[in-house]
Amino acid sequence: MQAIIILLVFTFMARASNNMIQTTVPLIAREYFNSTEAEVGLLSSIISVSLFIATMWVNARLDSAKRRILFEASTLLYFLTFLIYPFVNYIGLWLTSIAVGFLLGIIMPNVATASSIIGRDQETRERVIALYTFALSLSLTIGPVIESIILRYFTLRDVFLFFSVFSAIMILLSPKLPFPAEKPGRVKFKLSSIWGRASFRVAIYNNAMYSLPFAMLTAFGGIYAIEYFHANNSLVYLLFSAFFTTSFATRLYISVRPIRDVKYASLSMSMLTIVGLVIMTISPNIYLYAISLAILGVPHGLTYPLSLIVISRDSKDDERNLMNSAFSSIMTIIGILSPIALGVSAELMGLRYMTIIVEASVVAFTWLLYRSLRELNPKASLVKNTPNLIR
Structure with a gap:
């Protein structure tokens, strides 16, 4: 139970602070430095490039002991970036964002791996995975509300100082997060063999299907609301809360069932994504826009846990880091583009x-x-004697 609590608290702090960076950096680039839409998109991609390098070329190639040392050091450096962001100029904004991407490329894949090795049987592990993704959604629900309140009294730059508390807690918990035991000589990154598994491709396509919608929401969702519906910064973050609340509710449900x-x-997740995007495109006011965000929150709540679950059903513990690192690396490439x-x-x-x-990419x-x-292998697709989520 202690390991689960540590995992959930660490996950909450990491994702809430990470999401704050993803949604606030584009607004700072736009409001403080008059960046164009293309520059905002490139800035978000630079973070993903750095994350990809750390995940594929560093994390995936280290054994468990070395990864733990790097992981704990990364949480400390991650904390320091929150003290730097409020004072950066335009060049500093880019450099700090590159550093953040690299550090998250070390931190987040190891948290995902930890979520899939707690528990003695597969059903327990899948419940822990669901709880882990539930903690992700809880942070994405509460985080924007906290930021919305902060922005009533402080500036966008000041938000980083408040969220530095979250990253400080990560430093305290990092030595206690579980890491898998691995056999000597097992650390080999061979994407070709991993890609041959249908379960891995399902995990990739699940997330790839939702990658453009989510990238659009994080990079341009706030700008969209401001330009078309004249929303202020505080209201923008309340709109994000509508999206993350339904995501949160979905993950809460699958942690129980x-x-x-x-x-x-x-x-089913794919169909809901298409419906939400169509409503967003035709929305004549901010109320229908909020409804589209709430609909899109449901597939967001399903996408990541589905991918982790299908990987966990078709891999061993000592393969899990390689599978998760390969998964994260490919998704990061998509996140870059x-x-x-x-x-x-x-x-x-x-x-x-x-x-x-975005709608065309979802269909493809x-x-x-x-x-x-x-x-897909029936073992990875269907689990017997477990309550069905949808049917």
């Missing part, structure tokens, strides 16, 4: 018509997801 049928849940593509599209077509491109990845689901 674990996902049984991965195929059914994955395709997504904001750039969205930024260019926003400049050429406008923010509203940019959503059409849903087709790839469907093809991989047909090849």
Whole structure:
């Protein structure tokens, strides 16, 4: 129980502070430095590039003991970035964001791996995974509300000082987070062999399907609300709360009733994403826009736990870090390209018509997801004697 509590508290602090950076840095770039949409997209991509390098070329190639040392050091450096952000100039904003991306590339994959090794049986581990993703959503629900309150009295730059408390708690908890025991000589990063598993491809396509919608919301969701509906900064973060509240509720539900049928849940998630994006595109006012965000929160709540669960069902403990690192690396590549593509599209077509491109990407990845689901091992797809999430 202690290991679970440590995992959940650490997860909450890491994701709340990480999300604050993802949503606040674009606004600082826009409001303080008059950045264009393309520059905002590139800035978000630079963070992802740095995260990718850390995840694929560092984290995936270290054994458990060395990863733990680097992990604990990264939490300390991560804390220091929150003390730097309030005082940066334009160049400093980019350099600090690059550093943050690298540190998160060390921190977050190890937290995901920890969530999948707590528990003696598969059903218990899947409940812990669901609780882990529940903590992610809880942080994304409460974090924007906290930031909205702070912004009533302080500036965007000041927010980083308040959230430095979150990163300080991470330093205290980092030595107690569980790491997997690995066999000597097992650390080998071979993406070709991992890609051959249908379960891994399902995990990738699940997340890839939702990558552009989520990149659009984090990088341009606030700007969209400000430009089209004249929302202020405080209201922007309340809108994010609508999105993350439904995500939170979804993950709370699957922590009580674990996902049984991965195929059914994955395709249902894709359909909800398309519906939410269509409503966003046609929304004439901020109220319908808020409804679209709430709908999109449901697949956001399902995407990540579905991917982790299908990986955990089809891998051993000493393979888990490699699988999670490969998964994170590929998703980071998509995360690098997504904001750039969205930024260019926003400049050429406008923010509203940019959503059409996002809808097309969802349809394309849903087709790839469907093809991989047909090849999925029954062990990874369906668990017997477990309450069904959707049916």
